Amino acid sequence: MSALLDKGAAFAADKGIDPQALTGAQLIEDMKPLTAQVQFACDTAKGTVTRLGELEPVAMADTEQSFAELQARIAKTIALLDAVPREKIDGREDATVVLKVPDGEMPFTGRSHVLTFSLPNFYFHLTTAYALLRQAGVPVGKLDYLGGM
Amino acid sequence: MSALLDKGAAFAADKGIDPQALTGAQLIEDMKPLTAQVQFACDTAKGTVTRLGELEPVAMADTEQSFAELQARIAKTIALLDAVPREKIDGREDATVVLKVPDGEMPFTGRSHVLTFSLPNFYFHLTTAYALLRQAGVPVGKLDYLGGM
Numbered sequence: 001m002s003a004l005l006d007k008g009a010a011f012a013a014d015k016g017i018d019p020q021a022l023t024g025a026q027l028i029e030d031m032k033p034l035t036a037q038v039q040f041a042c043d044t045a046k047g048t049v050t051r052l053g054e055l056e057p058v059a060m061a062d063t064e065q066s067f068a069e070l071q072a073r074i075a076k077t078i079a080l081l082d083a084v085p086r087e088k089i090d091g092r093e094d095a096t097v098v099l100k101v102p103d104g105e106m107p108f109t110g111r112s113h114v115l116t117f118s119l120p121n122f123y124f125h126l127t128t129a130y131a132l133l134r135q136a137g138v139p140v141g142k143l144d145y146l147g148g149m
Numbered sequence: 150m151s152a153l154l155d156k157g158a159a160f161a162a163d164k165g166i167d168p169q170a171l172t173g174a175q176l177i178e179d180m181k182p183l184t185a186q187v188q189f190a191c192d193t194a195k196g197t198v199t200r201l202g203e204l205e206p207v208a209m210a211d212t213e214q215s216f217a218e219l220q221a222r223i224a225k226t227i228a229l230l231d232a233v234p235r236e237k238i239d240g241r242e243d244a245t246v247v248l249k250v251p252d253g254e255m256p257f258t259g260r261s262h263v264l265t266f267s268l269p270n271f272y273f274h275l276t277t278a279y280a281l282l283r284q285a286g287v288p289v290g291k292l293d294y295l296g297g298m
Binding site (some may be wrong): 025080114116117119120121123124126127128131134135137142145146147 | 176177180234239265266269270272273274275277279280283284286294295296
């Protein structure tokens, strides 16, 4: 995500485009913009680890507008993930994991939470961010999405 | 994917839109259309299982144009996955899995193949299919993407 955003920022600078035309880009007017796609991807990663590890939730205000602010959000999220001890997560595949949603709670096991909720959601927001940049003309390709394999 | 396509077909019928305007939709002119997103999602699932299980590859011609043909491709792919015995896949996490690409071979373990190649690619194509339908005005939402949790 960070590498995709770097290419977006470089493209805006290169073409003299207002960067916020890119960070505010939407696929359709009632769908969330690029900023929110980054925020949701970060929150999916953060929330998954918090729920699996029964850790204290860490709220982050969704105030980012610029590419630099989005990069800071990603860095802050990665630092938070890196600080979680492995033993908080390992062995939690059969534990009960509860997702709080506006109209109640959704129960999962650790395994079903990661496989049916976290991974699809994480990649949804990563791919949508890619789609927004790609559609705007930013020269990103599948290998950028896959993280330069 | 099948449920998303059903909503696309119903939308085209309801609005009197040529269905192939939807199945041929692209995010940008040098990116693959909806038909290819479905074909690639199917092939990612099929290829992953074939490679992990050391099974004979099954080629499918990428000739689908209509919603009905795309649904048939999905059904054929799911039938193929369902026919693979569990013991061909279980325990293959540390096995060597080789992906053939145009300019050579990419080696993975079973685990790294699924986690860093198959899942990101599968969700990329599923999400891109969603984005194409969503952008065209088809009334799909996140729960349709997540498979009606």
